[in-house]
Structure formats: structure tokens, C-alpha cells
Amino acid sequence: MTIAETPGRTSEPAGSPVEQPVLDVRDLRMRYGSTDVLTGVTFTARPGEVLALLGPNGAGKTTTIEILEGFRMRSAGEVAVLGADPAHGDERWRARLGVVLQSWRDHAKWRVRELLAHLGSYYLPYSTDQIRRPWDVDDLIDAVGLNPHAGKRIGQLSGGQRRRLDVAIGIVGRPELLFLDEPTAGFDPEARREFHDLVHRLTDLEQTTILLTTHDLDEAEKLADRILILAGGSIIADGSADQLSRRMSSEAEVKWSRDGQRFVHATTDATTFVRELFQQYGDGIADLEVRRASLEDTYMALVRDFESGRSLATLREFEEASR
Amino acid sequence: MNPTVVGLRAGVRRGGIEIRQSLVNVQDLWNYFFPNLTFLVVMFFMRDATVPGTTFSLSARTLPSVLGGGLAFGALVTMMMALTIEREDGTLLRAKAIPNGMLGYLVGKVVQVSGMTLIGSVILVIPGVLLVDGVELRGPGAWLTLLWVLVLGLVACLPIGAILGSLFANPRNVGVIMLPIMGLVATSGIFYPITTFPVWLQWIGQAFPVYWLGLGTRSALLPPELAAVEIGESWRHLETFGMLAGWAVLGLVVAPIVLRRMARRESGSSVAARKEKAMQRIN
Known part of the structure; x- marks a missing residue:
């Protein structure tokens, strides 16, 4: 299926038409014991694109994302993330990625500002002329709306505030590619709306490429330029929300x-x-x-x-x- | 700027921040004071007992002994607990998601656990020397001995703690290893001279670093005559150095392998699975 832009979004960066894809996945396979979880996943993502990976539980969404993050070894297939194989990604490569993790109770004694400043400091040597790393802590706290809680201990944050902190940690190094695994699970409608605004800001201002998984189809439609549906271990549909509905006529x-x-x-x-x-x-x-x-x-x-x-x-x- | 140096520095800062946090946290303060105050109370009550075969106070012998043994125990157990807990709660995964984050995390842990263990030692020693007679650092030689014994002892015990910590995925299973460790401390001649134990028990004690740390701190803080109640009637500095250094080398070779294997297995879903399991236990 050909790729078309969703009208109204200007995520096409100026550049040569043969620019390198940020994600290039070909025939990715994963097998646990005798169970095939992924039977041949193929897709690409261009710079600045927002991709939503949808699919029923157990379809392999999390496995796919963890392979791309370099946290899990694949069984077969070719994968290039920012031009490198995630199974052998070095620290320089790692510095260009952002991973938003579902936090639980880690760093409970740390204060919000303190932790963001600390984690940001690892990115300093990877700053370039184009991308200043890390994100200025105060600007970042402002961007995720944690201003009133900057001095709070993390253990005292509410669930929604913690998730905002998770996002802040994921983007503190100004990633070129951001992974979001079910980012708004457990959010109330207001927090969800604020999160969506944040993602739009990231893609508009920072040209960040985003791969997110979600069960919220409304969210996928709002955020994603392109939707991938993963079922039975492979991509069964790939296109904008409009294209998909047209395809189903x-x-x-x-x-x-x-x-x-x-x-x-x-x-x-x-x-x-x-x-x-x-x-x-x-x-x-x-x-x-x-x-x-x-x-x-x-x-x-x-x-x-x-x-x-x-x-x-x-x-x-x-x-x-x-x- | 060299990224590795940045990671190292971030790790040192991280350790410092976590030490500071431990000083304003009720749970950590309890862990600092409770065991040490218990030792001090015990020493106070046995102030009239003497070391067998001498007129020297048993509590004065116990103080430097507990300093060494406590350092070994503290370093080992704190490191082990920190690794299992922080693997379960996702701290380790966060470190993995950041460039040089694992390096920073491990350096941070070493600084934190060393610092916390030494703070515990100070809390024991300062009131201790006021409470008992005969414990003092006699000259620069004794200072030097204390220094190298403490540093080498930490380097020997921290990697063992890290190795044990990466073997247990569930912090609630750590209890399995706690009992043998406590048993080891008991057989290491910390509370009572090892020479009064059966010979086979003496050999077990001498195989592990806890005994040697205790012997080393005793040699630095006790009058030379007290060497008479030790094995071979000597402080055996050469053997102490050899055994502690041996454990340190072994630990520093094995720990990175085990830690790397543990870190490789961390992912969002493995942390989520552990969270799920922990939640089930609570409900």
C-alpha cells in the first residue's frame, strides 16, 4: 500500500526524496520455543512520521517494539533503526532514541527536577549542532506540565503525574525516534487530551518520529499519520485512517x-x-x-x-x- | 567530552544523591541505627566479660570485630537487596534505556552502598570507643592498616553482593540467601574468637572474606597482645591481603559477566510481568 500524508499535518520534512527511513523492518520474525509470535513483520517509517501500531492482545505489539528498542533479540529478519541494527546498537545510537517506559515505583525518593537533571546529564556528550542535548530541565518540566510538582518526591506523584514524568524521561535526550508503549493506559480524559497536545508539539516542533502502541483507536486516529494493524504475527493493514476505511469500502x-x-x-x-x-x-x-x-x-x-x-x-x- | 567519563561522573553524583536521600528517610535511618545500637547495647551488657585466656574486655574485642564483619555484611546485603529491588521496580531498565546509563547506575550503586556502609560504621565506632576501653588507633601504621582493610574489604564484598543480587529476580526470595550469610558471620569469629570453634568450622570461616575483614579491623584497633587468641597467634596481614584481594579479583571478573547477562534480559514486558506478580501477592 502506498503512503499518503493525512491532510492538515505537515510532517513532511524538507529534504531529498530518497531520505533514509528512520525505521526499516523487513520480514521480522520472533519465535519463543515452538510458538511463532511474529511471522514476518515489514514496515518503514520516515523522519517525522507518527505511526500507531494496533492489534489484539498477544498479537506481538510489545515484542515488536522491544526488538526495535534493542531490548530483545529477534529470531530472524532485517531491522534498521536510525540506520543501525538494534541488536548491536552502541551508546551513540542509544542517545538518539527515546523510550517511554511504564513506570511503577522506581526512583521513589528522587525529586522530579533532580531526576530529570540527572538522567539528562548522560546525553550531554551527544549534543550536536542540530540537536542540543539534553532538553533544558525547566523547559521540559514546563512542556509536560509538571511545573507545580517539580520539587515533589516522585513517590508522592499521582498516576497521571507519573506518566507525564515517564514521557519527560523518554524525551529528555531530545530523541529523533520515540517509542511509546500504551502511553495513555489509565489516563483520565483530561490527562489524555494533554498528552495528545504534548505529542503534537513534539512532532511539530522537534520533528520526532514516533512509534506508539495503543488500544485506544480514537487516540490512534488523532495522533498517527499512519496506522499499522498487527494480527497473527504480521501487519495486515498499513495506511492512514482514511485509507484504511476506504480500503474496507x-x-x-x-x-x-x-x-x-x-x-x-x-x-x-x-x-x-x-x-x-x-x-x-x-x-x-x-x-x-x-x-x-x-x-x-x-x-x-x-x-x-x-x-x-x-x-x-x-x-x-x-x-x-x-x- | 568523553561519554564514558560523563557516565562515570554521573554515577558518582547519583551515588551521592542516593546517600543524601538515605539520611532523610525513616526506613534508611532505622537501618543505620537499629543494628548498630543493638551491638552497642550488647557490648554494654558484656563489658565485664573477658576474652578467654586474657584479662582483656570481650566487648572491646567485639567492637573492631563488628566494624569489620558489619562492613562485609552491610556491603554484601545492601548491594544484593538494592539490585533485586531495583530490577523489580524498573530502575535498572531506565538505566538501560539511557546512553552509558548502566555504567552510571553501577558506579552509583558502588558509591551509594560504600557510603552507606561507612556511615553505619561511623555510627557504631564513635559511641563504641567512648563505651569500651582499649580500642584505639596506635600510630600511623594502624591507620594505614585500617584504611587498606576497609577499602579492600569493600572491593571484595560489593561484587559478591552484586552477583547474588542478580541471581534473584524476586526480592522476596532474597531471604533464602540471608540465613546462610548470617550463619557465615556467626562462624567468622566476629562475636567470639574463632579459635574456640571446632577446626572444621574455622576452615569454613576462613574461606570467606567476612572473617578476614574482622581480623583486619581487629589488628588495626586492638593492642598487639590480642593477636595471641587468633589462629596462628598472629594478625596474619599477608594472608588477609591475599584472601581479600583474591575475593576481589574473583568478584570483579565474575560480576560483570553475571550483571551483563541480567541486564540483557531486562525489557518493559519483564518489568511489567514482575509488577503483575507483585500486585497479585498484595491482593
């Missing part, structure tokens, strides 16, 4: 009322349908509402298709074997 739902009566109609061509509706009834139409298939609808359809396809394949294998 799903129908839009048109609702309206006329003479106090409510109507609902499902159509694949909502524009034509609405035009005809107005031509026919003109001012009689009220409360018009057009709802495109949401990412959730598309996602459910894709995963369901994939799973029924897999069960068909199993059935065929079974029939062939019993012949």
Missing part, C-alpha cells in the same frame, strides 16, 4: 429528519446521496448528519476478516490433510 451513515420524522440511510457515496436528498426535498431537510465509518469500525472489520480468513485457511488445510 465501508459505508457512511446519513441521518436526517423531514416533517418531524427521522431517517437513517447507509451509503458508500454519502456526497451524492446528500446532494440528491437536497435536490428532492430542499428546505424540508433538517438535522443532517453524515457519519463516516470510524477507525473502530474499520479495525473491527479488518481483524474479523483476518481471523475468518485464517480459520478458512485452517479449514482448507484440514480438508487437504484429510483427503
Whole structure:
């Protein structure tokens, strides 16, 4: 599938058309004992792109991300992260990555500002003319909205504040590539909104490439330029939210009322349908509402298709074997 | 700027910060004072007992002995506990996610545990010398002996603690190893002269660094006549140096291998799995 930009986002950096991908994954395989978790994952990410990796539990999202982070050895396949193999990434390579970890109770005695300043100091020798490392501590605390808590002990932070600190630690070295594994799990709607604003700021100002996993499809649609759906150990769909819903040729739902009566109609061509509706009834139409298939609808359809396809394949294998 | 030097310096700073944190934390203060005050109370009550075969106070002999033995025990156990706890809670994984973070983390731990152990020693020794007679540093030679015994003892014990700490994934299983360590301290002649023990027990005690640390600190702080109740009726400085250095070399060779293996296995999902397990126990 070809890659297209989502309108309204300007994440295309000025540069040559043959620029190096930030992530280049080809036929990545992972096997634990006799279980294949990843059976051939292939995708790329360009600088400044935000990718969301979706998929049912156990599909291999976390395994994929941990291989890319260099925290897990792969069984087979070619992987280049910022041009290097993560299995042999050196400290210089590590300094260009950001990993947002799900913290629990580490560094409980440290104060927020103290820890960020300490962890930032490791990045100092990796500062370049283009990217000043580390992020200035006060600016960073400001950016993640931890200003009122900068002097607090980390053990006293609330869950949402801790997650903001996790993000701050992940980006303290001004990473060129950031990994976010379920960043907003357990957030309330307000914290989630603030987190989304932060991610937008990162991609707009810093040109950071982001790979995130989430179960929140709404979040994926809001944040990601491109969505990858991982199921059964491989990528079954790759494209923008719009492309995915178009690929499923799903129908839009048109609702309206006329003479106090409510109507609902499902159509694949909502524009034509609405035009005809107005031509026919003109001012009689009220409360018009057009709802495109949401990412959730598309996602459910894709995963369901994939799973029924897999069960068909199993059935065929079974029939062939019993012949 | 050399990144390795930056990592080393960050580690030293990290250790300093964590020592400072331990001085304002109720749990840590308790750990500093409780065992040392217990020793002091015990010494106070046995102030009239004498070392067998001499007229020298048994509590005066026990003070330098506990200084050495306590240093070995503290360094070993604190390092072990710190590594298992901080692996479970994800501190180690954070270090792994940062350039030269592992180096900084380990240097930080060495500085922190050494500092905390030495602070514990000071808390024991200062009231101790006021409480008992006959314990003093007699001249620069004794100072020098104390210095090299303490430094070499720490270098011998910290890697063993790190190795043990990386063997246990679950801090609640550390108790398994605590009992043998306490038993080892008991057989090392810390509280009572080792020469009064059966010979086979003496050999076990002499195989480990705890005995030699205790012997070394006794040699620095006690009058020379007290060597008479030691094995071979001597302070055996050469053997002390040899044994402590041997353990130090062994530890410094094995620890990086074990630590690297442990660090390689850390990932977000392994920390998450441990968290899950710990939460189940609480519920």
C-alpha cells in the first residue's frame, strides 16, 4: 500500500526524496520455543512520521517494539533503526532514541527536577549542532506540565503525574525516534487530551518520529499519520485512517429528519446521496448528519476478516490433510 | 567530552544523591541505627566479660570485630537487596534505556552502598570507643592498616553482593540467601574468637572474606597482645591481603559477566510481568 500524508499535518520534512527511513523492518520474525509470535513483520517509517501500531492482545505489539528498542533479540529478519541494527546498537545510537517506559515505583525518593537533571546529564556528550542535548530541565518540566510538582518526591506523584514524568524521561535526550508503549493506559480524559497536545508539539516542533502502541483507536486516529494493524504475527493493514476505511469500502451513515420524522440511510457515496436528498426535498431537510465509518469500525472489520480468513485457511488445510 | 567519563561522573553524583536521600528517610535511618545500637547495647551488657585466656574486655574485642564483619555484611546485603529491588521496580531498565546509563547506575550503586556502609560504621565506632576501653588507633601504621582493610574489604564484598543480587529476580526470595550469610558471620569469629570453634568450622570461616575483614579491623584497633587468641597467634596481614584481594579479583571478573547477562534480559514486558506478580501477592 502506498503512503499518503493525512491532510492538515505537515510532517513532511524538507529534504531529498530518497531520505533514509528512520525505521526499516523487513520480514521480522520472533519465535519463543515452538510458538511463532511474529511471522514476518515489514514496515518503514520516515523522519517525522507518527505511526500507531494496533492489534489484539498477544498479537506481538510489545515484542515488536522491544526488538526495535534493542531490548530483545529477534529470531530472524532485517531491522534498521536510525540506520543501525538494534541488536548491536552502541551508546551513540542509544542517545538518539527515546523510550517511554511504564513506570511503577522506581526512583521513589528522587525529586522530579533532580531526576530529570540527572538522567539528562548522560546525553550531554551527544549534543550536536542540530540537536542540543539534553532538553533544558525547566523547559521540559514546563512542556509536560509538571511545573507545580517539580520539587515533589516522585513517590508522592499521582498516576497521571507519573506518566507525564515517564514521557519527560523518554524525551529528555531530545530523541529523533520515540517509542511509546500504551502511553495513555489509565489516563483520565483530561490527562489524555494533554498528552495528545504534548505529542503534537513534539512532532511539530522537534520533528520526532514516533512509534506508539495503543488500544485506544480514537487516540490512534488523532495522533498517527499512519496506522499499522498487527494480527497473527504480521501487519495486515498499513495506511492512514482514511485509507484504511476506504480500503474496507465501508459505508457512511446519513441521518436526517423531514416533517418531524427521522431517517437513517447507509451509503458508500454519502456526497451524492446528500446532494440528491437536497435536490428532492430542499428546505424540508433538517438535522443532517453524515457519519463516516470510524477507525473502530474499520479495525473491527479488518481483524474479523483476518481471523475468518485464517480459520478458512485452517479449514482448507484440514480438508487437504484429510483427503 | 568523553561519554564514558560523563557516565562515570554521573554515577558518582547519583551515588551521592542516593546517600543524601538515605539520611532523610525513616526506613534508611532505622537501618543505620537499629543494628548498630543493638551491638552497642550488647557490648554494654558484656563489658565485664573477658576474652578467654586474657584479662582483656570481650566487648572491646567485639567492637573492631563488628566494624569489620558489619562492613562485609552491610556491603554484601545492601548491594544484593538494592539490585533485586531495583530490577523489580524498573530502575535498572531506565538505566538501560539511557546512553552509558548502566555504567552510571553501577558506579552509583558502588558509591551509594560504600557510603552507606561507612556511615553505619561511623555510627557504631564513635559511641563504641567512648563505651569500651582499649580500642584505639596506635600510630600511623594502624591507620594505614585500617584504611587498606576497609577499602579492600569493600572491593571484595560489593561484587559478591552484586552477583547474588542478580541471581534473584524476586526480592522476596532474597531471604533464602540471608540465613546462610548470617550463619557465615556467626562462624567468622566476629562475636567470639574463632579459635574456640571446632577446626572444621574455622576452615569454613576462613574461606570467606567476612572473617578476614574482622581480623583486619581487629589488628588495626586492638593492642598487639590480642593477636595471641587468633589462629596462628598472629594478625596474619599477608594472608588477609591475599584472601581479600583474591575475593576481589574473583568478584570483579565474575560480576560483570553475571550483571551483563541480567541486564540483557531486562525489557518493559519483564518489568511489567514482575509488577503483575507483585500486585497479585498484595491482593
